[in-house]
Amino acid sequence: MPSATIRTKMPEQDPKERIHNFNEVALGYSKEDALKEAERCLRCKKPACVKGCPVGVDIRDFIALVAEGKFVEAARKIKEKNNLPAVCGRVCPQEEQCEAKCILGIKQEPVAIGRLERFVADYARNMEETKRVVTGDKGKVAVVGSGPAGLTVAADLAKKGYQVTIFEAFHKPGGVLTYGIPEFRLPKEIVQDEVDKIKRLGVEIKLNHVIGKIKGIDQLFAEGYDAVFVGTGAGLPRFLGIEGENLNGVYSANEFLTRVNLMKAYKFPEFKTPVYVGKKVAVVGAGNVAMDAARTALRLGAEESIIVYRRGREEMPAREEEIEHAREEGVVFKLLNNPVRIIGNDEGFVTGMECIKMELGEPDDSGRRRPISVEGSEWRLDVDTVIIAIGQSPNPILLNDTPDIETSKWGTIVAEDQTGRTSKEGVFAGGDVVTGAATVIEAMGAGKRAAQAIDEYIQKKVM
Amino acid sequence: MYKILKKEVLAPEITRFKVAAPEIAASAEPGHFIIVRVDEKAERIPLTIADYDKKEGTITIIVQAVGFSSRQICNLETGDSFLDLVGPLGKHISTEGYKKVICVAGGLGAAPLYPKAKSLAENGAEIITILGARTGELLILEEEFSALSKELYITTDDGSRGRKGFVTDALRDLLEEDSDIDLVIAIGPMVMMKFVSELTKPYGVKTMVSLNSLMVDGTGMCGGCRVTVGGETKFACVDGPAFDGHLVDFDEQLRRQRFYARYEEEAKVHGHAGGEYQCHLQQ
Ligand SMILES: Cc1cc2nc3c(=O)[nH]c(=O)nc-3n(C[C@H](O)[C@H](O)[C@H](O)COP(=O)(O)OP(=O)(O)OC[C@H]3O[C@@H](n4cnc5c(N)ncnc54)[C@H](O)[C@@H]3O)c2cc1C
Ligand code: FES
Numbered sequence: 001m002p003s004a005t006i007r008t009k010m011p012e013q014d015p016k017e018r019i020h021n022f023n024e025v026a027l028g029y030s031k032e033d034a035l036k037e038a039e040r041c042l043r044c045k046k047p048a049c050v051k052g053c054p055v056g057v058d059i060r061d062f063i064a065l066v067a068e069g070k071f072v073e074a075a076r077k078i079k080e081k082n083n084l085p086a087v088c089g090r091v092c093p094q095e096e097q098c099e100a101k102c103i104l105g106i107k108q109e110p111v112a113i114g115r116l117e118r119f120v121a122d123y124a125r126n127m128e129e130t131k132r133v134v135t136g137d138k139g140k141v142a143v144v145g146s147g148p149a150g151l152t153v154a155a156d157l158a159k160k161g162y163q164v165t166i167f168e169a170f171h172k173p174g175g176v177l178t179y180g181i182p183e184f185r186l187p188k189e190i191v192q193d194e195v196d197k198i199k200r201l202g203v204e205i206k207l208n209h210v211i212g213k214i215k216g217i218d219q220l221f222a223e224g225y226d227a228v229f230v231g232t233g234a235g236l237p238r239f240l241g242i243e244g245e246n247l248n249g250v251y252s253a254n255e256f257l258t259r260v261n262l263m264k265a266y267k268f269p270e271f272k273t274p275v276y277v278g279k280k281v282a283v284v285g286a287g288n289v290a291m292d293a294a295r296t297a298l299r300l301g302a303e304e305s306i307i308v309y310r311r312g313r314e315e316m317p318a319r320e321e322e323i324e325h326a327r328e329e330g331v332v333f334k335l336l337n338n339p340v341r342i343i344g345n346d347e348g349f350v351t352g353m354e355c356i357k358m359e360l361g362e363p364d365d366s367g368r369r370r371p372i373s374v375e376g377s378e379w380r381l382d383v384d385t386v387i388i389a390i391g392q393s394p395n396p397i398l399l400n401d402t403p404d405i406e407t408s409k410w411g412t413i414v415a416e417d418q419t420g421r422t423s424k425e426g427v428f429a430g431g432d433v434v435t436g437a438a439t440v441i442e443a444m445g446a447g448k449r450a451a452q453a454i455d456e457y458i459q460k461k462v463m
Numbered sequence: 464m465y466k467i468l469k470k471e472v473l474a475p476e477i478t479r480f481k482v483a484a485p486e487i488a489a490s491a492e493p494g495h496f497i498i499v500r501v502d503e504k505a506e507r508i509p510l511t512i513a514d515y516d517k518k519e520g521t522i523t524i525i526v527q528a529v530g531f532s533s534r535q536i537c538n539l540e541t542g543d544s545f546l547d548l549v550g551p552l553g554k555h556i557s558t559e560g561y562k563k564v565i566c567v568a569g570g571l572g573a574a575p576l577y578p579k580a581k582s583l584a585e586n587g588a589e590i591i592t593i594l595g596a597r598t599g600e601l602l603i604l605e606e607e608f609s610a611l612s613k614e615l616y617i618t619t620d621d622g623s624r625g626r627k628g629f630v631t632d633a634l635r636d637l638l639e640e641d642s643d644i645d646l647v648i649a650i651g652p653m654v655m656m657k658f659v660s661e662l663t664k665p666y667g668v669k670t671m672v673s674l675n676s677l678m679v680d681g682t683g684m685c686g687g688c689r690v691t692v693g694g695e696t697k698f699a700c701v702d703g704p705a706f707d708g709h710l711v712d713f714d715e716q717l718r719r720q721r722f723y724a725r726y727e728e729e730a731k732v733h734g735h736a737g738g739e740y741q742c743h744l745q746q
Contacts, residue, residue, distance in 0.1 A: 169682055171500055171507075171547040208549035210682055214486050235684040239696065246689050246696065246715055248722040255685035263506065263679070272506045272532055273679075274726040348718030395683055397701065 005108040008037040010115050015328040019298045022183045022266055025325060026090070029119040031071075038067035041111050044103055049113060052101035054445035057081045059098055059113055066116055075124030078117060083155040083198065084148060084444065086125060086190045087177060089118025092441045093319050125193060135202040136161030139458040142225040143167070144211045144398065147175020148440045149231035149431025151198055152447030153454070158201040160455050165225075167209040172262060175233055176432075177440070179262040180254070182292050184299070188261070212401035217427060226461065227426045227454045230405075230413065231447065234432035235395040239388055240284065244342030249278060249350035253285070253293045253389035260296055278384030280304045282353055284339055285389035286316040289437075291323060293387045294331045305331045306381070310338040310358050310371040336360070338371065340378060342386055353381045394433045405429075412436055420450030421457075428454055464544035465499075468521060473603045476528040477571065478537045479513070485520030487512075487550045493558055493582040494673070494705050496575075497522065497550030498681045499536065505546070506532050509678045509700075511575035512551060522550075525574035525603065552681045556671070556705045558582040561646050565637060566592045566608070567630050567659055569651020573604040575673050576650045579705075584611040588646075592616070593633045595651070599624030631658050638666045646671065649708065653717050660708030670708035674699045674716060677723070691715050 011027040012018075018025055029037065047060040057078050065074035078085045094100075094114035102110030138161040143150045146168040154164045172178050174191045199205060211217065217228050237252035239245055256275065259265040263273035281297040283290050286309035294305045307326070309316060312335050316323060327333070336358045343352040357377035360369035393411045406414040406423035413422055413429040420428040430446030432438055469481040487497065496511045514523035528534040539545075556579060564583050568576045573594055584590050592612040596602045597620045609615045616633045617625025626633060630651070638644065647670045649659035656672040663670045676688040676699040688699040693710035697703065 169549070170680070171549070208547050210549060210552065213551055213682075214490055214549075235682075237684070237686045239686065241696075246691060246719065248719060252686040255679055255687040258679055258685055264504075268726075271504045274723050276722065276726070347721070348715070397682055 004036070004040060007040070007109045007112040008033045008115075010112070015325075015330070018184065019295075019329050022299055024187055025184050028122055029115055031069075031123075034066055034071070034116060034119045035069065037112050037116055038063050040104065041067070042103060048101040048103060049098040049111075052098040053081075054097065054441045055081050055448055057098075057117075062120065063111065063113070063116060066120060071120050071123040072127050074120040078120065081448075082444070083152055084194045084440075085117055086121035087148070087186060087194060088441055088444075089114055089116075089121050090186050090190075091177075091181060093439060095320060097441070125190075135163045138162050138455075139226040139462070140165075140224055141227050141229065141454060141458075142220045143229045143231060144217075145169075145175060145231040145233055145431075145433075146173035146195070146205060147231055147233050147431060147443060148177065149233075149433075149443035149447040149450075150175070150229065151195065152444040153229045153231065153428075153430070153451045154203045155198045155201055156448060156451035157454060158198075158203050160451070162455075162458075164203045166203060166205045167211050168205060168207050169210040170262065171207050173205050173207065175231075179258045180289070180292070182257065182261055182296050183266075184295070185292065210397060212398035216401045217398070217405075217424070218402075221426065226458045227428065229420070229447075229450055229454065230398065230422070230427060230429040230433060231431045231443070232395060232398055232433045233443075234392040234412075234437040236393045236411075237388070238391045238393060240339060240390065242339060242341050244344055244350070245388075247342055247344040247350045248348050249276065249344075249384055250342060250386045250388065253283075253289045253387055254392065256293055256387050257289075257296065260300070266296075266300060275300065276385070277302050278350075280306070280383040281385040281387065282306045282308050282339075282381060282383040283387045283389055284308050285391070286311070286318055286335075287389065287391070288318045288322055289392075290387075290389035291318045291326045291331075293389050295326055295329055297385070297387070298329055298331070302385070306383070307331060307333045307335075308337050308339060308353070308355060308381070309333070309335050311368060312336055312360060315368045334381070336371070338373060339386075343380070350384050350386055351382070353383055353386055354378055355381055392432075392437050394436075402427075410436060418449055419453035420446060421453060426457070428457075464546065465548040466544045467539055467541055470539070470541045473525065474601050476537070477525065477601070477603055478528070479523060479525045480539070481521050481523050482545065482548065483520060484522050484548060484550075487548070488515045488517050488520050488522050491515040491517075491522060491551045492555035493578040494553055494556035495551035496553050496681070496704065497524065497548055498552065498678070499524075499545045500547040501532075501535050501539070502546055505535065507547075507679060507681070508532055508536065509552075509675075509681055511578075511673070511704075513574040513577055514581075515578070525571065527571045549681070552700060553704050554702060558588075559586045561586070561588040563589045563641075563644050564591070564646045564648065565634065565644055566590055566612070567595070567634055567647060567649040567651070568593070568604075568608075569595050569630055569649075569655040570597065570601060571603070572649075572651030572655075572673075573602075573608065576648060577604055577607060579648055580608065581611055583646075589613050591637060591644075593618065593630045593637075594625075595619065595630035595633075595655075596624075597621065629658070630655060631662050634659060635662060638663065638668065644668050647708075648672075653713060653720060656708060656711075657713035657717070660711065660713070664709050671705050672708040672711060673705045674703055674711070675720075676700075676704070676716065677719065689719075
């Protein structure tokens with residue numbers, strides 16, 4: 001059967017319209033689109049794509065089910081390995097993972113695995129009730145943090161027969177999926193839905209519990225938990241450390257996005273948390289977080305949204321798709337520029353940012369070419385809002401309270417890659433708190449491996 | 464859900480709540496605060512733990528109705544509940560080893576000051592208290608402070624109670640008279656804490672203030688509560704809220720507090736005050 005050499009396009013909201021709303025940008029495949037795209041799969045005997053998936057989803061088999069029109073079965077197939085398919089179908093960097101390995105990709109475009117995953121997850125979303133599992137008696141596990149890592153550990157251990165309690169600092173579960181990634185990329189209803197499914201597995205979620213403050217890890221053990229998983233993410237925002245950074249109108253991306261996503265400031269004054277966004281916004285950094293902040297600013301009414309990044313196009317860490325979406329929406333890129341200081345008026349509000357031009361030198365430790373400032377090339381960018389999106393480190397609240405968990409010089413937890421085992425007996429860790437800010441799927445992969453290791457650890461202890 | 468066990472009006476627009484929160488009470492120490500949310504659409508509002516009872520499993524908070532959100536809290540009744548309540552947050556302060564301490568409270572600042580004063584007194588410090596307010600009827604916790612203080616002075620801006628003037632007037636006299644004060648704790652409006660810190664500096668008396676910075680999460684995740692202390696950026700929610708008053712950049716804090724002022728205005732026009740929580744803490 002002849003199949004198309006290019007992948008089936010994903011319908012999207014028109015950029016001119018979508019910058020005025022927070023609705024999802026990518027609209028998802030129709031049944032016809034999905035059938036057409038699934039036909040492109042070669043059904044390789046040894047599917048390379050699966051090796052590119054950090055949680056090992058049986059990609060070939062789920063796509064075969066899609067091609068047969070068995071969408072619910074296809075969703076079930078994915079769920080054997082991945083507890084959050086509707087999320088992953090939307091935010092995973094498939095182009096670097098499964099799709100990068102797809103054989104079709106050598107001569108044509110690879111199969112749009114992510115789009116198919118999203119389609120079947122959405123299709124099956126309201127069709128299948130997760131069976132309510134009676135809480136098991138194999139042991140008690142505490143999970144700290146309800147991001148993708150914590151949710152994955154919890155779901156897997158509940159399915160294995162453990163009684164699992166998640167402790168979450170915020171008033172809503174989901175971690176970055178809830179407070180960081182914007183509604184127009186990942187609707188919160190979908191996150192809530194995935195969380196509800198995990199709750200139906202018998203997992204209890206205790207919100208408003210900051211572990212390390214209300215109680216420590218040792219107290220959790222004293223309360224009878226057999227093991228603790230730490231999936232507290234990388235929530236501590238980094239700043240530039242330049243003059244003017246505490247002026248009004250300078251935000252960390254975390255604050256800006258938390259106000260908008262978690263607190264729903266885009267619906268102010270119906271929702272009571274305000275967010276300030278001026279006419280001209282500079283976002284410093286070029287990762288996914290920076291793209292999200294720049295695009296959010298446009299939707300909040302900024303006339304100009306400018307990415308300021310010290311390296312070049314090639315080095316931008318954001319996903320290609322996010323950069324393209326930002327460009328379509330009118331985000332301006334001032335690459336090879338670095339902020340030197342932020343300038344304010346007498347009332348303490350931002351009025352501009354001084355930048356210096358950069359050139360690329362020899363590759364540094366990260367393998368990317370090192371940016372070097374061009375002497376005397378300072379110039380002023382007139383802006384009234386500056387959002388700093390240059391990365392996050394692990395939040396130290398829990399770790400300060402638990403000095404016997406070994407950490408690295410970057411503040412991340414030192415944990416065994418295959419098991420998540422830490423230096424403290426019975427404590428496992430995974431996700432951004434171990435790797436530093438990374439991806440949803442890597443956090444889930446770490447959660448899966450830790451669930452396996454926790455099961456083995458507790459069973460050994462019982463015997 | 465966190466149930467309100469008792470509500471008392473302390474002064475016009477100032478309300479005290481006792482809330483059932485056994486786990487928080489068990490870990491609470493002087494200097495800690497909580498964050499509450501009244502309903503699904505509400506802001507996260509930081510409030511100092513004004514008292515706690517570990518045996519009873521309760522915490523006390525004191526709220527002044529100034530904007531939409533604080534008014535919404537003050538309208539709750541005994542038997543109602545907060546949707547969310549998280550804590551204890553912030554760094555607790557050490558109250559051991561002091562001999563003679565002057566506690567200075569401006570307006571609602573008496574509420575966050577109380578647990579610190581109480582703990583200092585329990586640890587053997589002699590307490591001298593200065594309570595200040597705009598007018599006499601806004602004075603709160605006078606009885607509570609008088610029970611633990613050796614001397615209690617009152618100042619009001621309009622002279623309706625105590626000495627007419629500011630807390631700094633009374634403080635200056637005390638510092639002149641007495642040279643063995645080992646700590647001044649001042650909590651109240653940002654300007655008051657600024658002037659107290661400026662006053663005590665030449666006397667070389669250690670001065671502690673508690674900042675009511677803007678906050679969102681209260682756990683060090685957003686940096687919205689940034690404050691410059693001794694030339695370094697700190698996060699008030701995790702490094703504070705108590706800091707050495709001689710090191711805090713108060714002018715920066717005063718500017719940062721006005722960040723959302725215009726939203727409060729806009730929100731009022733909409734019939735919903737956007738409400739900035741800083742004002743409720745300590746005015
Ligand atoms: C704006 C933004 C956009 C992103 N876009 C993408 C993308 O498109 N694709 C992608 O793959 N990845 C993306 N990422 C990265 C991805 O979201 C993270 O790698 C992933 O969420 C990490 O998961 P986690 O479970 O380790 O931690 P998190 O998701 O950070 O969850 C940690 C949770 O732990 C809670 N917590 C922290 N401390 C405590 C404590 N002491 N007690 C109790 N709870 C605590 C936190 O409140 C939080 O809910 C993005 C990140 C951001 C910020
Ligand atoms: S309130 Fe967010 S870091 Fe302090």
